[in-house]
Amino acid sequence: MTMDFDKLQQTLSAAIATSRLRDAESLSDKQSKLPLSDAFFCGEDTLKNKRFYEALMHAIKDIQARFPNEKIRVVDAGSGTGVLGALALIAWADYVSFIEANPYTLSWSQKFIEKLWLSDRSEFYCEDATEIVLPEKYHLLISETITIDFTREDFHNIINHLKQFILPEAIIIPEAFDINFTQKMQDNTIVQHETISRNSLWHLGQHIELIQDETQILEISGEAQIYGNTYISSGETMSFFNTMSYSRDDISDIFVWAK
Ligand SMILES: C[S@@+](CC[C@H](N)C(=O)[O-])C[C@H]1O[C@@H](n2cnc3c(N)ncnc32)[C@H](O)[C@@H]1O
Numbered sequence: 503m504t505m506d507f508d509k510l511q512q513t514l515s516a517a518i519a520t521s522r523l524r525d526a527e528s529l530s531d532k533q534s535k536l537p538l539s540d541a542f543f544c545g546e547d548t549l550k551n552k553r554f555y556e557a558l559m560h561a562i563k564d565i566q567a568r569f570p571n572e573k574i575r576v577v578d579a580g581s582g583t584g585v586l587g588a589l590a591l592i593a594w595a596d597y598v599s600f601i602e603a604n605p606y607t608l609s610w611s612q613k614f615i616e617k618l619w620l621s622d623r624s625e626f627y628c629e630d631a632t633e634i635v636l637p638e639k640y641h642l643l644i645s646e647t648i649t650i651d652f653t654r655e656d657f658h659n660i661i662n663h664l665k666q667f668i669l670p671e672a673i674i675i676p677e678a679f680d681i682n683f684t685q686k687m688q689d690n691t692i693v694q695h696e697t698i699s700r701n702s703l704w705h706l707g708q709h710i711e712l713i714q715d716e717t718q719i720l721e722i723s724g725e726a727q728i729y730g731n732t733y734i735s736s737g738e739t740m741s742f743f744n745t746m747s748y749s750r751d752d753i754s755d756i757f758v759w760a761k
Contacts, residue, residue, distance in 0.1 A: 505592045505618060507555050511548050514585055517614055518542045527606060534604045536655075541582030541607045543741055544646065550739040554586055554646070554675070557729035559593045561673045564730075565641045566594075568671050573597060577640045577667065579631035579660045580647035584611030584624075590644065591620050598624050599640070601631045632659040636667040643668050644675045650722050650736065650743050651754050673729065679743075681724035683710050688717045698724075709758045720748045720757065 531537045565574055573596040578587035587598035602608040608628045615624050647655045683695035695710050723736035723745040736745045
């Protein structure tokens, strides 16, 4: 069977539509940090998947030029349904290692990859991507484990940990972020705080200083550079990098109040 983006997405959506965990599994799945339903939600985000596919095709071409005659190995960390790793395989990567911490999600993705006839080019690790030890080095690292405030998912810890398992000149997807922090003050003025510039990743432990005010709302929005000319802005897709708003009482620990 020849597989293109549309066929892969249709197969994924059909498989999601007919999936149901047994009651006991469902209870146990709900205890995990990100249940299978979250992976399904991201898997159903066709526009996000399409942009990642464009980025992957471009990145894999660049890797082929950088590493001529090498078999291209990809690691998909926080692989969910397996959609991004599968897209890398149809974009001519040779091999993908899928890493997923939720056992129900990993087992679901294994069956999905079988359905696509891609199992012989895949391996699966049910492990925490911030701790796993991998036996080889990779040409491409993908991780779609991001919320826009970078505090609710493991993206940075994953990238920082897995960097030791990628080759020099390997590509990381997504590659960069632009993030805007907006504080809406009591008198309706708006204060723009900081833009984290392109090509610099958010550093854990870094703080944005807010102006003291009684009723402000803080909003974060931005743009992710997936790879090359492929970007996703807040609000464009269903699941990825969307705007977050905080009220004064619900402020994330990346913000501190000015004294
Ligand atoms: C937002 S979903 C995205 C799934 C998929 N990459 C996609 O684009 O549709 C993130 C997935 O990463 C997994 N995950 C999050 N942190 C992880 C970690 N530290 N190690 C392994 N898997 C992780 C979650 O269980 C979840 O299935």
